[in-house]
Amino acid sequence: MKKTVASGKTIEDAVQNGLTELKVTADRVNVSVLEQPSRGLFGLIGVRKARVELTLLPEPVVEPEPKEQTTDPLAEAQRFVIEVAETMGLAVQIARHDSKDGLVLSLSGSGDLGMLIGRRGQTLDALQYLVNIVANRYSDNHLRIVLDAEDFRERRRKTLEDLSDRLAGQVIRSRKEVVLEPMSPHERKIIHSQLQNHAKIKTFSKGDEPNRRVVIALK
The missing domain is CATH 3.30.1370.50 (R3H-like domain)
Structure with a gap:
């Protein structure tokens, strides 16, 4: 299974660099955060970039569907979140509710969900960024999805x-x-x-x- 490790100033940048290297979109990979970015001493010394590992998923088997059937963008978004969590050894459940900021996907489950949240929510923000890419790939109208875990937001x-x-x-x-x-x-x-x-x-x-x-x- 093809993998690559990429880095960037932020987790989002690192993921995007990895996607560019693999020449695929976000829904074709599993993402593991290896290292959070650090600004270093006084923001000048010891600056550390974010590092992520992207694992290429197997090519999906495309089966013909009746013309009237369409892919549910929210179902794809939830599937993506569950697969990422599984790569981190976590089993999560997802509840949906609407808010003024958009549709909220709220994660719960056993295990250390702090791994999905990260330092001050950086990992959660990065995963939210990817979830929105996945969902909007299948939606005719722009979707705004907010990802939450254990009421972190x-x-x-x-x-x-x-x-x-x-x-x-x-x-x-x-x-x-x-x-x-x-x-x-x-x-x-x-x-x-x-x-x-x-x-x-x-x-x-x-x-x-x-x-x-x-x-x-x-x-």
Whole structure:
């Protein structure tokens, strides 16, 4: 079975590099995260790239189907998640529900689902990225799928909101702005939303992806 190990600044970049090397799409591989990216000391020394292993799946047997039958994009997305989890030694169950951010696929099961979440949700974000690629390959309309595990998204949102309030108080006391660590667009949005109506505080983002950061400052 053909495999390749690829690296990149982020897990998404590493996966995309591996797909380019294999010349296949995301639904044709199983992905294992070998190493999370690290920014190193002071963001300068010891920078470590993300490393992933992509295993090429066997060519699917194409059987003729009646014209009226179509492939269910959500079923394909769920199948992909289950197969990735299996490569990590995990058995997961998937529940669906709608939210304002899109269709949520919520994972539960036995074993350490923290492996699917990763440090601050990096592995979960990377898997979510791939799931959306797989689902939209089979959909005529754009689908927005949010992947969650053990209510991580809600717990992370609450953590970021609490962090926002705490740092806003720090800025008011010290009268010095605070620059947060790089975050995903979704997490930056949580910070901005939490403080957008603050009487004394303003927020803005600076830098380029994937190192774009939120700045909390006095108005």
